[in-house]
Amino acid sequence: MRLRILQVLVLGLLIVFWYLMTAPGLIPPFYFDKPNRAAFFFGEPQKVFWVIVDWFATGEIFRHLGITLLETALGFVIGAAFGLGIGLWLALSPTASAVMDPYIKGFNSMPRVVLAPIFAVWFGLGIWSKVALGVTLVFFVVFFNVYQGVREVSPNLIANARMLGASRRQLLRSIYLPSAMSWVFASLHNAVGLAFVGAVVGEYLGSSMGVGYLILQAEGTFDINTVFAGILVLTAFALALDGAVGAVERRLMTWQPRASETEKV
Amino acid sequence: MAPIDVPALSLADITCRFAARGGAGEPYTAVANATLSVAKGEFVSVVGPTGCGKSTLLNVAAGLLAPSSGTVDVFGERLIAAEGVNRRAGYMFQADALMPWRTGIDNVIAGLEFRGVLRSEAIAQGEVWLRRVGLAGFGDRYPHQMSGGMRKRLALAQTLILSPDILLMDEPFSALDVQTRQLMENELLALWAEDRKSVLFITHDLEEAIALSDRVVVLSAGPATRPIGDFKVDLPRPRDVSEIRMTPAFLALHREIWAAMKEEVLKAYAAQKVA
Numbered sequence: 001m002r003l004r005i006l007q008v009l010v011l012g013l014l015i016v017f018w019y020l021m022t023a024p025g026l027i028p029p030f031y032f033d034k035p036n037r038a039a040f041f042f043g044e045p046q047k048v049f050w051v052i053v054d055w056f057a058t059g060e061i062f063r064h065l066g067i068t069l070l071e072t073a074l075g076f077v078i079g080a081a082f083g084l085g086i087g088l089w090l091a092l093s094p095t096a097s098a099v100m101d102p103y104i105k106g107f108n109s110m111p112r113v114v115l116a117p118i119f120a121v122w123f124g125l126g127i128w129s130k131v132a133l134g135v136t137l138v139f140f141v142v143f144f145n146v147y148q149g150v151r152e153v154s155p156n157l158i159a160n161a162r163m164l165g166a167s168r169r170q171l172l173r174s175i176y177l178p179s180a181m182s183w184v185f186a187s188l189h190n191a192v193g194l195a196f197v198g199a200v201v202g203e204y205l206g207s208s209m210g211v212g213y214l215i216l217q218a219e220g221t222f223d224i225n226t227v228f229a230g231i232l233v234l235t236a237f238a239l240a241l242d243g244a245v246g247a248v249e250r251r252l253m254t255w256q257p258r259a260s261e262t263e264k265v
Numbered sequence: 266m267a268p269i270d271v272p273a274l275s276l277a278d279i280t281c282r283f284a285a286r287g288g289a290g291e292p293y294t295a296v297a298n299a300t301l302s303v304a305k306g307e308f309v310s311v312v313g314p315t316g317c318g319k320s321t322l323l324n325v326a327a328g329l330l331a332p333s334s335g336t337v338d339v340f341g342e343r344l345i346a347a348e349g350v351n352r353r354a355g356y357m358f359q360a361d362a363l364m365p366w367r368t369g370i371d372n373v374i375a376g377l378e379f380r381g382v383l384r385s386e387a388i389a390q391g392e393v394w395l396r397r398v399g400l401a402g403f404g405d406r407y408p409h410q411m412s413g414g415m416r417k418r419l420a421l422a423q424t425l426i427l428s429p430d431i432l433l434m435d436e437p438f439s440a441l442d443v444q445t446r447q448l449m450e451n452e453l454l455a456l457w458a459e460d461r462k463s464v465l466f467i468t469h470d471l472e473e474a475i476a477l478s479d480r481v482v483v484l485s486a487g488p489a490t491r492p493i494g495d496f497k498v499d500l501p502r503p504r505d506v507s508e509i510r511m512t513p514a515f516l517a518l519h520r521e522i523w524a525a526m527k528e529e530v531l532k533a534y535a536a537q538k539v540a
């Protein structure tokens with residue numbers, strides 16, 4: 001509880017500091033040569049606040065936020081599905097893995113954000129170019145984790161399941177898949193974050209909707225308060241998304257030991 | 266039905282060579298010309314110094330590992346590792362081999378599930394086995410919520426629920442503390458006495474081997490391990506493993522087998538010190 005109060009206090013101090021440094025004429029300018037310059041570059045907290053209130057009051061933000069979240073969700077689901085499938089395939093087939101290895105490495109080292117313009121050409125300015133960007137970002141995180149997860153299944157576990165009579169398919173279902181899933185969940189926070197990045201960056205590079213688009217528009221008119229408002233809304237939703245992932249993870253991963261957990265009698 | 270004199274498990278002239286790391290150098294011969302058989306209903310222990318290839322021999326018997334040469338017969342039928350594992354054997358591993366993402370009961374019934382037994386029926390059987398190994402009421406716990414001894418009992422139930430004709434055990438209790446271990450050994454003997462499966466029990470602990478078995482086979486130090494001694498243990502059953510250790514007959518046997526083993530243990534120790 002005390003921790004919470006301190007955390008809120010830090011936020012409050014930051015906002016007060018922001019306000020003091022940017023309010024025109026409140027303190028004499030010491031870096032910029034005009035009193036309203038600081039506000040021009042850094043925005044003003046109360047104006048940013050009113051922009052956000054206005055967005056939610058008029059409901060204007062919802063369709064933009066909806067689009068961004070839809071792109072995030074689609075990018076995440078498609079990327080994770082591909083990552084899981086191809087990760088399992090390559091991990092279980094040494095030949096395919098050996099052949100594909102340099103391509104996987106190359107693709108992974110490529111700064112994939114540069115693909116955004118190509119996706120815009122291929123898929124247009126609608127949601128699918130953003131989804132595609134999210135997919136390329138999410139895919140590799142999930143892929144490498146699944147690959148690692150399958151490769152690191154304890155040989156004992158496999159031998160035991162075989163002795164208990166598991167067929168190849170049953171091995172996949174009862175040993176490889178659950179083992180890989182624990183690695184996927186370990187990377188889920190990362191993957192969801194990247195899907196979000198893909199969506200926003202895609203919108204920023206060219207779109208007609210979404211929070212990234214709002215930011216792009218505001219930037220075009222030097223409306224720094226709206227830019228900051230967009231950033232704050234995105235941050236809040238990224239946090240919410242992360243919390244949701246954490247909740248899902250805790251539900252599905254009850255079997256995993258946690259360091260702080262004591263035995264329940 | 267096989268004739269009565271056909272051994273449950275028969276390893277004949279088994280040799281296992283492993284390629285050296287990186288493919289360079291001499292291949293490592295873990296087991297050489299090992300011949301070993303387990304009669305129906307017999308409890309055989311294999312003892313030997315650490316790192317002598319005991320587990321290799323067991324993996325060959327399980328059909329998990331194909332020997333470089335030699336044959337394995339299970340109730341008179343040839344076992345080919347490439348065609349699948351030994352279907353009539355249950356295997357209890359030295360290390361933890363439970364599925365951490367399954368609860369106790371789901372681990373116990375895994376084998377039944379793989380055989381396509383109806384879930385409701387599998388659960389009913391699983392509960393019976395949980396009770397038999399003293400884990401009644403712990404079925405909904407995950408392995409990480411159990412102690413080492415409980416996990417071993419769970420693994421025992423997981424193996425025995427399939428009622429295998431042959432039980433292969435690879436130092437199953439070596440990770441347990443002495444008290445838990447003696448409890449587990451007594452439980453194992455009690456369960457074994459119920460329907461007398463053929464058991465091939467690997468251990469490095471001579472006392473454990475004598476206390477449990479009908480026969481103790483001593484392996485030579487590695488590399489190129491092979492059986493060098495075969496001792497009949499005719500102590501009366503039922504036995505209590507903690508009491509039987511005090512009897513004169515036990516001590517005499519222990520002395521006799523230890524005399525055969527000692528040299529090999531020292532050899533293994535010397536080899537490890539050089540390496």
